[in-house]
Each structure stands twice: as C-alpha cells, then as structure tokens.
Amino acid sequence: MSPSNPKVDAFIHRAQKWKREMEALRAVLLTCDLEEQLKWGKPCYTANGRNIVIVQPLKAHLALLFFKGALLEDKRGILKSQGKNTQAARRMEFTDIDQVTKVESILKQYIKRAIELEELGRKLPRQQSPQAVPAEFQSRLQNDPAYRQAFEALTPGRKRSYLIHFSGAKQSKTREDRIVRCRAKILEGKGYNER
Numbered sequence: 001m002s003p004s005n006p007k008v009d010a011f012i013h014r015a016q017k018w019k020r021e022m023e024a025l026r027a028v029l030l031t032c033d034l035e036e037q038l039k040w041g042k043p044c045y046t047a048n049g050r051n052i053v054i055v056q057p058l059k060a061h062l063a064l065l066f067f068k069g070a071l072l073e074d075k076r077g078i079l080k081s082q083g084k085n086t087q088a089a090r091r092m093e094f095t096d097i098d099q100v101t102k103v104e105s106i107l108k109q110y111i112k113r114a115i116e117l118e119e120l121g122r123k124l125p126r127q128q129s130p131q132a133v134p135a136e137f138q139s140r141l142q143n144d145p146a147y148r149q150a151f152e153a154l155t156p157g158r159k160r161s162y163l164i165h166f167s168g169a170k171q172s173k174t175r176e177d178r179i180v181r182c183r184a185k186i187l188e189g190k191g192y193n194e195r
Contacts, residue, residue, distance in 0.1 A: 002030045007038040018062040022055060024100040025064060029053065032111045047115045061093040064107075070124050071117050072110055078103065079110075088124045131163040136175045150187045158191035165192050 004026070012022050026043065030036065034045035034052060043055040056063040066072060069079050069090025079090035092107070094100050100107075141148040151159065162182060169175040182192065 002032075002034055002036060004030060005036040005038065005043075008036050008043045011038060011041075011043060015057060017059075018057045018094075020097050021062045021094050021100055022057065024097050025055060025062070025094070028100070028104050028107055029055075029111070032108060033115070034111070047118060050118045052111065052114050052118065056091070061095050063091040063093055065089055065091040066110065066114055068114065068117060068122070068124060071122055072113055074110075076106065078106070131160050132167055133163060134166050134175050134179075136172060137163075137166050137179050140179050144183075147183055147186065150189065153189065154186065154191070161192040162186065 008026070012019060012026070015022060022043070026036075029045050032045075034047055037044050037046060039051070039054065042057075044051060045053045045055075051067045053067070054065050056065055065082070066079065066089065068088050070088050072079065072090065074090070078092055080093060082089045082091060092103065141151060151162070154162075165182070166175055166178050169178055185192070185194070
C-alpha cells in the first residue's frame, strides 16, 4: 500500500461534496502502487513520475480521469470521453459510494494496465485537426509583433486551448475581448487554463 499524502488528506477533509466517495476511491488507488500527489489542485496518482489518474470532484458526479484512457480496452463501456476536444483522456463517473465498491476489481485492472502502457511508452496517435484561427486574432497578431512572437512560442497544446477559447465566442466583440484579456498570459508563456 502506498503512503497517503497530507495535502490530499487536507483536500478531502475540506471537500463539501463526494467526501465518502473520494475516501473509498482513494483507498483503492493507494493499493495500486501509485504515488499520491496534489496536482492542479486535485488528488493525482502517478507511477514513476508519470500521471496515471486524477480525481475530479464535479457538481453532478465524482470523476476519475485516466490521462491515457483511450488506450485502455474498455469492454464494459464504463469509460467516458471528456468531450469533443479531448483525444486521450477518459473518465469513470461515480455518484455514490456503492458504485466505487462495485467497480473496485475492474478499476484495479484498468489502473494496472494504464501503468503497463505508461511503462511501455505507448502513446495515442495524435489526430491533427487544425484549429481555426479567428479573423480577429489573425488581425491582432499582424498588428502586434510581440503578441505574435509570444503566441508562436507556446506549445501546440497551449495554442490550441487559446484558439478553442477565442473561437468559442459567437460574437466578434466577445472574441476581441477574449483576445485582449488573454494577451498578458500569452506574453508570460502561460496556457489558457494556467494561473
């Protein structure tokens, strides 16, 4: 059994919702030779320094996200996609403690396989779907060389997250506002979801 992390103890203690479910899930995860950490403000479990799963307490359910869940063979169909812009991650959802207990053996198998895949260096082939660059952003980059240089220096994932954010606005004014608000973070080299 892996040792528990005091930061995760505090996280669960402060939780307003899904406390019992998180404790049950944690008990299972700590028997799987995973190192417990707090990453992105949530309990994250790693093997040999590689992210395997993260616990996400959401409004409607408690999610256990497998970072490379798309590589797992999910014959039971219990892993769900994160959304249309996610390629590799898959999650299990729990709404009560009995659901955690019910899938404990399956969960251990999935985690064991996720660790094996990570050790083998398996990666999901990237589906390069070019993200549309809004006209407002193209114009801004042409007129602001520092902004263009900083944006081009971002990692592909960070660029993509900004383009998704900018393109998500229906009105041109909203897109322009988002582009202006994100400038400082882009100049700092940070991604859209980074603090």
